[in-house]
Amino acid sequence: xxxxxxxxxxxxxxxxxxxxxxxxxxxxxxxxxxxxxxxxxxxxxxxxxxxxxxxxxxxxxxxxxxxxxxxxxxxxxxxxxxxxxxxxxxxxxxxxxxxxxxxxxxxxxxxxxxxxxxxxxxxxxxxxxxxxxxxxxxxxxxxxxxxxxxxxxxxxxxxxxxxxxxxxxxxxxxxxxxxxxxxxxxxxxxxxxxxxxxxxxxxxxxxxxxxxxxxxxx
Amino acid sequence: xxxxxxxxxxxxxxxxxxxxxxxxxxxxxxxxxxxxxxxxxxxxxxxxxxxxxxxxxxxxxxxxxxxxxxxxxxxxxxxxxxxxxxxxxxxxxxxxxxxxxxxxxxxxxxxxxxxxxxxxxxxxxxxxxxxxxxxxxxxxxxxxxxxxxxxxxxxxxxxxxxxxxxxxxxxxxxxxxxxxxxxxxxxxxxxxxxxxxxxxxxxxxxxxxxxxxxxxxx
DNA sequence: ATTTATTTTAGACCGATCGTCTATTTATAA
DNA sequence: TTATAAATAGACGATCGGTCTAAAATAAAT
Numbered sequence: 353x354x355x356x357x358x359x360x361x362x363x364x365x366x367x368x369x370x371x372x373x374x375x376x377x378x379x380x381x382x383x384x385x386x387x388x389x390x391x392x393x394x395x396x397x398x399x400x401x402x403x404x405x406x407x408x409x410x411x412x413x414x415x416x417x418x419x420x421x422x423x424x425x426x427x428x429x430x431x432x433x434x435x436x437x438x439x440x441x442x443x444x445x446x447x448x449x450x451x452x453x454x455x456x457x458x459x460x461x462x463x464x465x466x467x468x469x470x471x472x473x474x475x476x477x478x479x480x481x482x483x484x485x486x487x488x489x490x491x492x493x494x495x496x497x498x499x500x501x502x503x504x505x506x507x508x509x510x511x512x513x514x515x516x517x518x519x520x521x522x523x524x525x526x527x528x529x530x531x532x533x534x535x536x537x538x539x540x541x542x543x544x545x546x547x548x549x550x551x552x553x554x555x556x557x558x559x560x561x562x563x564x565x566x567x568x569x570x
Numbered sequence: 571x572x573x574x575x576x577x578x579x580x581x582x583x584x585x586x587x588x589x590x591x592x593x594x595x596x597x598x599x600x601x602x603x604x605x606x607x608x609x610x611x612x613x614x615x616x617x618x619x620x621x622x623x624x625x626x627x628x629x630x631x632x633x634x635x636x637x638x639x640x641x642x643x644x645x646x647x648x649x650x651x652x653x654x655x656x657x658x659x660x661x662x663x664x665x666x667x668x669x670x671x672x673x674x675x676x677x678x679x680x681x682x683x684x685x686x687x688x689x690x691x692x693x694x695x696x697x698x699x700x701x702x703x704x705x706x707x708x709x710x711x712x713x714x715x716x717x718x719x720x721x722x723x724x725x726x727x728x729x730x731x732x733x734x735x736x737x738x739x740x741x742x743x744x745x746x747x748x749x750x751x752x753x754x755x756x757x758x759x760x761x762x763x764x765x766x767x768x769x770x771x772x773x774x775x776x777x778x779x780x781x782x783x784x785x786x787x788x
Numbered sequence: 789a790t791t792t793a794t795t796t797t798a799g800a801c802c803g804a805t806c807g808t809c810t811a812t813t814t815a816t817a818a
Numbered sequence: 819t820t821a822t823a824a825a826t827a828g829a830c831g832a833t834c835g836g837t838c839t840a841a842a843a844t845a846a847a848t
Contacts, residue, residue, distance in 0.1 A: 401620035402709035415798050477708045486768040487705045490695045491620035536781040539774050543761025550704040556757050563754040567785050635826050
């Protein structure tokens with residue numbers, strides 16, 4: 353090979369700079385969505401501190417300049433991810449916990465089964481974004497705290513509704529404290545997700561769910 | 571000030587390099603213990619990934635070179651911390667769960683109370699090292715996994731013994747599955763610690779403990 | 789049509805920090 | 819004495835999160 357050939361044979365694809373043409377392969381909308389998706393994958397797996405921006409960018413195939421066009425900082429990005437995850441999870445919870453074809457208690461079991469399947473699908477590497485960040489809170493921007501608490505609060509409300517319906521159809525005792533039980537569930541559930549990842553097995557999820565359902569028999 | 575004065579007036583204390591004389595202020599034993607202590611404080615608070623070596627070293631007042639004399643790597647250090655924490659926790663568990671002055675169920679309540687007080691003492695910033703690392707596992711050396719599982723297994727055994735004693739004195743049903751209940755407790759407890767840190771309150775600990783004790787009434 | 793402002797991308801760059809390594813000094817043993 | 823081991827100090831390259839300028843295309847204004 354000659355070495356006197358400037359302007360040719362770049363080692364890797366020399367990407368064009370500047371705003372891309374309108375008929376570009378990727379729309380701005382998609383670029384942002386790509387960052388969100390890659391970020392969610394990375395943070396559900398490794399948490400906030402261990403997830404490097406460069407790594408997320410590499411996975412998304414997006415350069416740093418674009419990232420800082422869509423997000424003011426890693427903190428702002430993390431905040432957006434929490435919001436995105438909460439929205440996604442709300443849909444998923446609704447899907448299971450309001451299914452009219454199933455009794456309230458069956459719906460909870462359905463959610464547990466779906467969660468077990470979901471964790472298995474990714475080899476038990478990914479956890480719950482909210483749980484991950486909650487655990488890391490001491491090393492995180494303080495602005496995350498309220499946001500994370502609000503998400504838990506939302507999940508608790510949705511479960512509480514389901515438990516009240518269980519009372520209505522006499523599946524559980526009418527004297528049960530549904531609010532307290534919902535808090536109990538999400539508290540322990542995060543621990544179960546943690547153990548499931550550690551043991552790479554869905555048995556912690558099932559063990560916790562079984563205990564919770566037994567508690568409802570009071 | 572003149573500027574032609576070499577070998578004098580170092581800006582900060584120029585620490586001597588090389589092995590310190592025998593009558594040094596700090597013994598090698600102490601140096602290692604200092605590193606362990608600072609490491610435990612840092613990792614229970616921020617986890618493994620977010621805890622920087624420099625920060626730990628600064629807190630311990632030990633230079634980097636010394637660190638790598640006592641530990642082969644951050645991974646080896648982390649492994650030593652897990653062992654140290656497990657030993658410390660085993661003593662603490664024994665203290666509460668085998669107290670002959672208290673009934674088995676009271677012992678569990680005592681442990682919960684002590685944990686709540688312990689978390690409050692540090693402003694709910696510190697969590698459980700084992701839980702922290704378990705949550706981070708996807709970003710950690712694979713060698714940690716078995717070690718962490720073993721610690722949980724040990725805690726479960728200790729609680730199981732206590733629950734069997736509760737059966738023996740008819741505090742709980744003789745048909746209860748003590749092993750399963752012990753797994754359930756430590757699974758949910760880690761979630762409770764997580765929530766307590768997030769909400770900066772001991773109420774998640776108490777809520778979970780109350781639910782667990784109610785479960786024992788079956 | 790031409791100019792101007794805005795949007796979006798590329799990647800160089802900075803100070804800080806990551807975990808590791810080499811060099812230095814002392815104690816101990818041969 | 820000499821050689822080896824123990825203990826410390828700080829340099830080191832790689833990478834981190836974050837900022838910056840420059841480039842290229844679109845949209846708006848004239």
